[in-house]
Amino acid sequence: MLRRVRGRQELWLGVLGVLLAFGVCEAVSRAGLVRRSYLPPASEVLTRAVELAGDQVFLDGILATLRAWALGLGLACAVAVPLGLLLGSVPVVDAATRAIVEFLRPLPSVALIPLVSLLLGSGTETKVALITYACVWPILFNTVYGLGETDPLAKDTLRAFGFGRLAVLLRVELPGTAPFIAAGIRISAAVALVLAVATEILAGFGEGLGIFIAQAGLATDGNRDVLAGVVWAGTLGLVINGVLVGAERRLFPWTPEQRAAAEQGARG
Incomplete structure (x- = not known):
């Protein structure tokens, strides 16, 4: 039981970390801190990654x-x-x-x-x-x-x-x-x-x-x-x-x- 709880905690912490990194990359690109040609928004990159699946x-x-x-x-x-x-x-x-x-x-x-x-x-x-x-x-x-x-x-x-x-x-x-x-x-x-x-x-x-x-x-x-x-x-x-x-x-x-x-x- 304890192992399952730990596993769920690790999973949610991992998801939180991914979402945080996604948000930072998206914000940096959208704010113009880095040129989009160098760092496209994370949403566009993720969309393109999904497109490649087809x-x-x-x-x-x-x-x-x-x-x-x-x-x-x-x-x-x-x-x-x-x-x-x-x-x-x-x-x-x-x-x-x-x-x-x-x-x-x-x-x-x-x-x-x-x-x-x-x-x-x-x-x-x-x-x-x-x-x-x-x-x-x-x-x-x-x-x-x-x-x-x-x-x-x-x-x-x-x-x-x-x-x-x-x-x-x-x-x-x-x-x-x-x-x-x-x-x-x-x-x-x-x-x-x-x-x-x-x-x-x-x-x-x-x-x-x-x-x-x-x-x-x-x-x-x-x-x-x-x-x-x-x-x-x-x-x-x-x-x-x-x-x-x-x-x-x-x-x-x-x-x-x-x-x-x-x-x-x-x-x-």
């Missing part, structure tokens, strides 16, 4: 962006989770690869766009490669950290009953690490969307939400379309995050935050 070409671009997003995020999960389990379970491998990991991790994915575009072109392959590279790190380090937080008593108990290393991994470590992996995927999902749109903007041609924003920016008085595209990008990010947060709460109700909420609800 544009099949625009929707095809959205699908192209989401396709690259999903492929890159999926590949990152397929690489990072097994690698994280290996590094977290075998100290020798972790020590041997730590220098390489720490060298690659700080490299910004955006800085690699020219190189990857030169090698793979400017199509879906480039977007997927960059998204995969950027998304591997949050999932990888969350997986390693989650293994370190696994209950040692549960592992020792299984070993005492004769279970092998693989059985301990599958029965204790992987379920205990799953909430951390889910959190890493949620973080990476936002990074993946940013990389997908940014890569499309820098490419300047093809299809995708970033392509629409880039081409609108080159058009005369195209700022309204640019901002409408940004609204769509923000909405996609908000929806994706909401879906993943909801999935985490349903799949992992035993996490510390959920347990604390349940305890407070019981006391209330």
Whole structure:
């Protein structure tokens, strides 16, 4: 019950924040503090964003962006989770690869766009490669950290009953690490969307939400379309995050935050 009340409060506070930002942008533009060609009224931008929902070409671009997003995020999960389990379970491998990991991790994915575009072109392959590279790190380090937080008593108990290393991994470590992996995927999902749109903007041609924003920016008085595209990008990010947060709460109700909420609800 308490969790529902908190959820409603957060929802209404979020709606209030959006309305406040909308009102400020509308007032600034209408008052002439900023030229309309630079900052159109928020109502016009929102109207244009709604109009784009009926544009099949625009929707095809959205699908192209989401396709690259999903492929890159999926590949990152397929690489990072097994690698994280290996590094977290075998100290020798972790020590041997730590220098390489720490060298690659700080490299910004955006800085690699020219190189990857030169090698793979400017199509879906480039977007997927960059998204995969950027998304591997949050999932990888969350997986390693989650293994370190696994209950040692549960592992020792299984070993005492004769279970092998693989059985301990599958029965204790992987379920205990799953909430951390889910959190890493949620973080990476936002990074993946940013990389997908940014890569499309820098490419300047093809299809995708970033392509629409880039081409609108080159058009005369195209700022309204640019901002409408940004609204769509923000909405996609908000929806994706909401879906993943909801999935985490349903799949992992035993996490510390959920347990604390349940305890407070019981006391209330």
